[in-house]
Amino acid sequence: xxxxxxxxxxxxxxxxxxxxxxxxxxxxxxxxxxxxxxxxxxxxxxxxxxxxxxxxxxxxxxxxxxxxxxxxxxxxxxxxxxxxxxxxxxxxxxxxxxxxxxxxxxxxxxxxxxxxxxxxxxxxxxxxxxxxxxxxxxxxxxxxxxxxxxxxxxxxxxxxxxxxxxxxxxxxxxxxxxxxxxxxxxxxxxxxxxxxxxxxxxxxxxxxxxxxxxxxxxxxxxxxxxxxxxxxxxxxxxxxxxxxxxxxxxxxxxxxxxxxxxxxxxxxxxxxxxxxxxxxxxx
DNA sequence: ATGGGGGCCTGCCGGC
DNA sequence: TGCCGGCAGGCCCCCA
Numbered sequence: 001x002x003x004x005x006x007x008x009x010x011x012x013x014x015x016x017x018x019x020x021x022x023x024x025x026x027x028x029x030x031x032x033x034x035x036x037x038x039x040x041x042x043x044x045x046x047x048x049x050x051x052x053x054x055x056x057x058x059x060x061x062x063x064x065x066x067x068x069x070x071x072x073x074x075x076x077x078x079x080x081x082x083x084x085x086x087x088x089x090x091x092x093x094x095x096x097x098x099x100x101x102x103x104x105x106x107x108x109x110x111x112x113x114x115x116x117x118x119x120x121x122x123x124x125x126x127x128x129x130x131x132x133x134x135x136x137x138x139x140x141x142x143x144x145x146x147x148x149x150x151x152x153x154x155x156x157x158x159x160x161x162x163x164x165x166x167x168x169x170x171x172x173x174x175x176x177x178x179x180x181x182x183x184x185x186x187x188x189x190x191x192x193x194x195x196x197x198x199x200x201x202x203x204x205x206x207x208x209x210x211x212x213x214x215x216x217x218x219x220x221x222x223x224x225x226x227x228x229x230x231x232x233x234x235x236x237x238x239x240x241x242x243x244x245x246x247x248x249x250x251x252x253x254x255x256x257x258x259x260x261x262x263x264x265x266x267x268x269x270x271x272x273x274x275x276x277x278x279x280x281x282x283x
Numbered sequence: 284a285t286g287g288g289g290g291c292c293t294g295c296c297g298g299c
Numbered sequence: 300t301g302c303c304g305g306c307a308g309g310c311c312c313c314c315a
Contacts, residue, residue: 034291034310058309076308077293100293119292121309164286173310181308271287273308
């Protein structure tokens, strides 16, 4: 569920609590998430100052004073909870520990950052900051949608002659970073492209048009996350999900939102995942 | 090289 | 009320 906008929202929420702060203690409550934690993870986190929080695709990277970076992926159900902030930046106090609180970072400023992930599709690892891009999980990820390497000519070229559905192509992190099922559905709706169409049958004009649409869809979702961050100070401190209204995702059998269209949103399953689209507007 | 599918994992929800 | 099947899906990995 956490796609690029949700991960970016988490990063922005954590930054004021963590950046420039020392991890006084790392509480690691289990040996693994999706994969085993790196050796001595707690010890390698303890005493390190978080120099910077970054995002690459759906990963958060915390660059540490040691020269290592903590890599975090929220998986499907990963959440970050901020509590116990002594500076009064966030009003919520320590909540009771919850089931699936797998890792808790106790910051020297008194804040706690809790990683909670019921389904444990998430991941954490430590890597050398300078060679982060070569880490196995990052090495083959494609261009950032807001970066200079993601542009019309690139997307036209990379979709050309491909035989897989455009839905699958946009979900492929090697083609573009950060999109998941929700935002691919929303993107294709705006582009008026049927999710089942072969990528190679998307015209150059349509492929070029996908670039600004992808950016708009993600940017609007990040903006919605930003409004959540304002509420966050008065709420429960949970980062990772926020209310956002979608045009097609999750709206099977509801009316298409396109002005003048009287069709209903359809749902099909593509490689095990739901695609929502308007059969009238998207061809 | 490419495309497709399995499997991981738990919470939730509808049906009986 | 309780059980149970189905569903949610990011992403590695394996297979053809």
